[in-house]
Amino acid sequence: MKLDIHTAVITIVALLSVLAAYGIWAGIRSIRKARTLKFFRMRRDRMVVGWRMLFLSVIFIVVALLTQRFAEPIAYRYFPPTITPQHTSTITQTPTISVTPTITLTPSITPTPSVSDTPTITPTPHVPLLVEDLFLSTTTPNPAAVFSSLQFANALDEDFLPIDPSIVFQNPVGHIYAQFTYDKMTPGAQWSALWYYGTELVYYETSPWDGGTGGIGYSDWNPEPYLWLAGEYEVQIFVGLSWKTSGRFTVEGQPPTAAPSLTPSPTRTSTGTLAPPPTLRPTDTRMPSQTPSPRPTFFTPTPTRANTHAPTFTNTPITPSATHAPTITSAP
Secondary structure, three states: OOOOHHHHHHHHHHHHHHHHHHHHHHHHHHHHHHHHOOOHHHHHHHHHHHHHHHHHHHHHHHHHHHHHHHHHHHHHHHOOOOOOHHHHHHHHOOHHHHHOOHHHHOHHHOOOHHHHHHHHHOOOOOOOHHHHOOOOOOEOOOOOOEEOOOEEEOOEOOOOOEOOOOOEEEOOOOOEEEEEEEEOOOOOEEEEEEEEEOOEEEEEEEEEOOOOOEEEEEEEEOOOHHHOOOEEEEEEEEEOOEEEEEEEEEEEOOOOOOOHHHOOHHHHHHHHHHOOHHHHHHHHHHHHHHOOOOHHHHHOHHHHHHHHHHHHHHHHHHHHHHHHHHHHHHOO
16 A cells, blocks of 8 residues: 555654643543552652653644644655656547447447546647647756646645645635646746636646746636536646646536626716717818819819900901002003
8 A cells, every 4th residue: 555745644643643642641640640649759750650741742742743734845855746647548548449449349338438438538638729829938848747646725825735625615616726746847847737627628827837846836716706617627737738637626516696787887888988979070071062172163264265355466467458569560
């Protein structure tokens, strides 16, 4: 049986708590018995034993509190989480569904839910083009980067550990964190977190990695309460285009209805659309009626009048009367 670090810490804290409780009980019992003894030395020895048990109990309590608070983060520094993404190779086994034409031979296989269940695994998780187009980092991610399984909770403590983690949440859900541990990350590499409701992508975040090479991280979503629809959700973590880990949780109960009274309020601002009456000013375009600038054409007839006066000078041909001079030649 393999125990992870989180389970080991809880086990140690439980054992220390049991020892502390036993020490308190034994110490009080020893002190009470010492008071009933008549001999001084025996009474003193029994009292010393009782106080020692109480002192050890206090030490056990202090060690238990320190273990619960600091043991897990320190352990992750020296023993990085070793998830086994190879187990997810079961996703690659989904092609066996396409390989099994035996379904056509045995119609009795059609009622088997195993075939219908595999699509919910979202075979070969990938980054949608919508998210891939938002990539900003040019840093090559480390293919050896590892992520632990996701833990879901409504809040994290000051050490970024989930408070009361669960996989089932009741409406109204509120804020949900998907917490994980990681190791061998490359600062500046692009990472993405995709939140699915069934097969529908309802939320995502993608950015260059601004954390260290190892430690604790999380992705969170805090939508409007009415957006938490009842059903199964899945969160997928990617480094670059490589899938690293995923987790699922379920939301039960009907979400609160959205307050529709808030949305009509913007329509009141539509009263401002009465401002278009000033657009009646384009009626000033009647100014083009002044285009009767062709009025200068009235000046064109005037030159014709001037030309009509010019022909009056043609009356000068009367000068041919001077041709009577040839009558002088009759003198010889």
